[in-house]
Amino acid sequence: xxxxxxxxxxxxxxxxxxxxxxxxxxxxxxxxxxxxxxxxxxxxxxxxxxxxxxxxxxxxxxxxxxxxxxxxxxxxxxxxxxxxxxxxxxxxxxxxxxxxxxxxxxxxxxxxxxxxxxxxxxxxxxxxxxxxxxxxxxxxxxxxxxxxxxxxxxxxxxxxxxxxxxxxxxxxxxxxxxxxxxxxxxxxxxxxxxxxxxxxxxxxxxxxxxxxxxxxxxxxxxxxxxxxxxxxxxxxxxxxxxxxxxxxxxxxxxxxxxxxxxxxxxxxxxxxxxxxxxxxxxxxxxxxxxxxxxxxxxxxxxxxxxxxxxxxxxxxxxxxxxxxxxxxxxxxxxxxxxxxxxxxxxxxxxx
Amino acid sequence: xxxxxxxxxxxxxxxxxxxxxxxxxxxxxxxxxxxxxxxxxxxxxxxxxxxxxxxxxxxxxxxxxxxxxxxxxxxxxxxxxxxxxxxxxxxxxxxxxxxxxxxxxxxxxxxxxxxxxxxxxxxxxxxxxxxxxxxxxxxxxxxxxxxxxxxxxxxxxxxxxxxxxxxxxxxxxxxxxxxxxxxxxxxxxxxxxxxxxxxxxxxxxxxxxxxxxxxxxxxxxxxxxxxxxxxxxxxxxxxxxxxxxxxxxxxxxxxxxxxxxxxxxxxxxxxxxxxxxxxxxxxxxxxxxxxxxxxxxxxxxxxxxxxxxxxxxxxxxxxxxxxxxxxxxxxxxxx
Numbered sequence: 001x002x003x004x005x006x007x008x009x010x011x012x013x014x015x016x017x018x019x020x021x022x023x024x025x026x027x028x029x030x031x032x033x034x035x036x037x038x039x040x041x042x043x044x045x046x047x048x049x050x051x052x053x054x055x056x057x058x059x060x061x062x063x064x065x066x067x068x069x070x071x072x073x074x075x076x077x078x079x080x081x082x083x084x085x086x087x088x089x090x091x092x093x094x095x096x097x098x099x100x101x102x103x104x105x106x107x108x109x110x111x112x113x114x115x116x117x118x119x120x121x122x123x124x125x126x127x128x129x130x131x132x133x134x135x136x137x138x139x140x141x142x143x144x145x146x147x148x149x150x151x152x153x154x155x156x157x158x159x160x161x162x163x164x165x166x167x168x169x170x171x172x173x174x175x176x177x178x179x180x181x182x183x184x185x186x187x188x189x190x191x192x193x194x195x196x197x198x199x200x201x202x203x204x205x206x207x208x209x210x211x212x213x214x215x216x217x218x219x220x221x222x223x224x225x226x227x228x229x230x231x232x233x234x235x236x237x238x239x240x241x242x243x244x245x246x247x248x249x250x251x252x253x254x255x256x257x258x259x260x261x262x263x264x265x266x267x268x269x270x271x272x273x274x275x276x277x278x279x280x281x282x283x284x285x286x287x288x289x290x291x292x293x294x295x296x297x298x299x300x301x302x303x304x305x306x307x308x309x310x311x312x313x314x315x316x317x318x319x320x321x322x323x324x325x326x327x328x329x330x331x332x333x334x335x336x337x338x339x340x341x342x343x344x345x346x347x348x349x350x351x
Numbered sequence: 352x353x354x355x356x357x358x359x360x361x362x363x364x365x366x367x368x369x370x371x372x373x374x375x376x377x378x379x380x381x382x383x384x385x386x387x388x389x390x391x392x393x394x395x396x397x398x399x400x401x402x403x404x405x406x407x408x409x410x411x412x413x414x415x416x417x418x419x420x421x422x423x424x425x426x427x428x429x430x431x432x433x434x435x436x437x438x439x440x441x442x443x444x445x446x447x448x449x450x451x452x453x454x455x456x457x458x459x460x461x462x463x464x465x466x467x468x469x470x471x472x473x474x475x476x477x478x479x480x481x482x483x484x485x486x487x488x489x490x491x492x493x494x495x496x497x498x499x500x501x502x503x504x505x506x507x508x509x510x511x512x513x514x515x516x517x518x519x520x521x522x523x524x525x526x527x528x529x530x531x532x533x534x535x536x537x538x539x540x541x542x543x544x545x546x547x548x549x550x551x552x553x554x555x556x557x558x559x560x561x562x563x564x565x566x567x568x569x570x571x572x573x574x575x576x577x578x579x580x581x582x583x584x585x586x587x588x589x590x591x592x593x594x595x596x597x598x599x600x601x602x603x604x605x606x607x608x609x610x611x612x613x614x615x616x617x618x619x620x621x622x623x624x625x626x627x628x629x630x631x632x633x634x635x636x637x638x639x640x641x642x643x644x645x646x647x648x649x650x651x652x653x654x655x656x657x658x659x660x661x662x663x664x665x666x667x668x669x670x671x672x673x674x675x676x677x678x679x680x681x682x683x684x685x686x
Binding site: 051052059061062063064065066067070072073074075096104105108109142166 | 441442444445446450452462467473474475476477478480481488500501504505507508511670672673
């Protein structure tokens with residue numbers, strides 16, 4: 001065990017994977033630059049050479065296909081996008097090739113490709129540097145999609161992703177990169193598709209993903225002092241989804257609130273509500289709800305993002321209305337000392 | 352050009368044509384229930400490149416892939432069973448005519464999105480470079496591919512990394528019903544354009560099987576010597592409609608005269624006459640060749656027809672290597 005940041009845990013996983021298997025290649029815009037993709041790829045090229053760790057032309061679609069081809073040849077490709085938004089240029093290769101190859105050739109060969117995409121937020125990232133499109137990828141049969149919230153999960157899920165015989169979209173939230181936590185040393189893998197119960201409680205089930213788990217923890221710990229007890233399930237994987245974990249919690253609490261980092265319409269939160277209602281209809285004691293980004297893009301000006309994101313106080317208020325309690329959330333809001341558009345003092349831009 | 356190679360080239364072209372015409376002849380039976388793009392008229396490129404490539408070289412292709420697959424040595428029975436949607440198909444009935452694969456001969460897959468396999472072929476070449484082999488990755492493609500962004504991206508990377516990739520462009524002038532003149536500037540050669548991106552490129556007559564073979568051998572030697580990727584453009588012409596079993600010179604996008612002009616340049620008739628003149632083959636020899644081909648092809652059609660359909664219950668299989676338990680909804684949610 002060692003305490004390290006989420007970014008360092010990713011670096012640790014990459015280093016380990018490349019040591020364990022000399023077929024692992026790691027590339028993307030800036031992976032060998034002085035900042036090493038927010039520190040996540042630092043030192044890799046020095047250790048493993050330029051054939052296995054390399055910067056690339058600004059050709060997202062072809063470079064995804066090249067990773068697919070390399071994977072078909074027997075390599076394990078890890079591609080990195082500094083923002084998810086850039087990966088939209090590669091949807092053809094991801095959807096028509098990576099996701100389909102095993103299926104459309106009758107199971108003969110899969111594509112061991114991991115695509116890291118970083119999710120932006122705040123500090124003026126604006127409409128095209130802040131999209132949380134996990135629902136797009138989760139909609140595609142043949143892809144797996146993971147969204148870790150902690151350093152431990154980042155390492156364990158990245159190792160599982162790299163050694164998975166099928167393509168995995170690894171979504172890492174920029175606001176989590178500096179989050180510290182205990183990380184198991186050595187080869188430590190978390191199975192894709194297993195959620196984690198982060199808090200145990202009886203009044204309501206909260207299902208969250210990625211950075212929303214952090215906001216949820218603030219809300220839940222505050223409400224615990226008001227004797228409202230929440231069961232918090234961190235999804236970790238959004239395809240496949242750990243339905244049993246959700247259903248068994250809802251059977252226990254009778255209430256469900258889903259938190260999503262993406263826009264509301266067509267979101268993962270909608271899918272979770274739909275399936276849970278189908279499976280657990282009789283157990284609900286209040287209408288299930290969800291909190292997500294509004295159905296318009298994130299703007300750049302700080303004044304336009306002030307009320308855009310779901311924060312701990314919104315979560316707490318929603319929980320209170322669902323359990324029929326009135327709780328003053330002013331102190332919860334006051335706990336936050338830094339401006340609304342940064343995750344903490346460590347972040348002062350630029351991206 | 353040895354007599355042995357000459358005979359193999361002729362055999363391969365005749366075999367491909369016989370298969371394609373037989374598919375066309377039987378298509379109306381309704382048993383081949385998928386979009387099917389035939390290569391009649393374009394056999395020379397596939398026969399020559401297929402023979403020039405080593406068995407351990409790899410190849411990928413696009414929607415019009417029957418000839419590439421057969422030229423590379425792909426199994427005929429498995430291809431026909433695939434087109435019939437049968438369990439013995441090369442893709443177990445998942446892909447049909449446009450998704451052919453025979454990894455045992457290095458045919459790594461054809462897919463149905465124009466330019467979709469271009470970067471995949473380059474990625475295979477990247478694997479070869481990392482593993483330091485002397486294989487070559489051959490990327491079969493048509494003239495419309497060079498209009499796709501991913502083509503430029505892929506070629507650029509192959510050049511930067513000096514990858515062992517052969518870009519093999521069959522220019523048949525048409526993308527569905529759209530002629531080159533509405534898609535690319537007049538008089539701009541595809542090979543010259545590729546050359547502008549930094550690759551060694553040449554253009555040749557795609558209906559001259561000897562020329563295709565010799566140019567391909569030369570390119571492969573250059574690649575294996577560490578010279579980086581090569582680009583070859585071969586002009587040719589498809590005789591039948593873009594997709595389907597019929598001639599379509601009457602529907603107005605191209606003329607009967609143009610077709611007849613190209614038919615005069617039939618790669619098979621031309622080479623056959625040449626080999627007879629040279630005394631490499633005799634008309635009796637050709638008859639034996641045809642009998643052998645006919646026997647194999649009819650047997651393969653019988654095999655495909657007799658092969659069972661995949662079980663309907665298997666429709667969702669093979670999505671992942673190991674289907675995770677949590678991927679499917681619980682039993683209570685199944686309909």
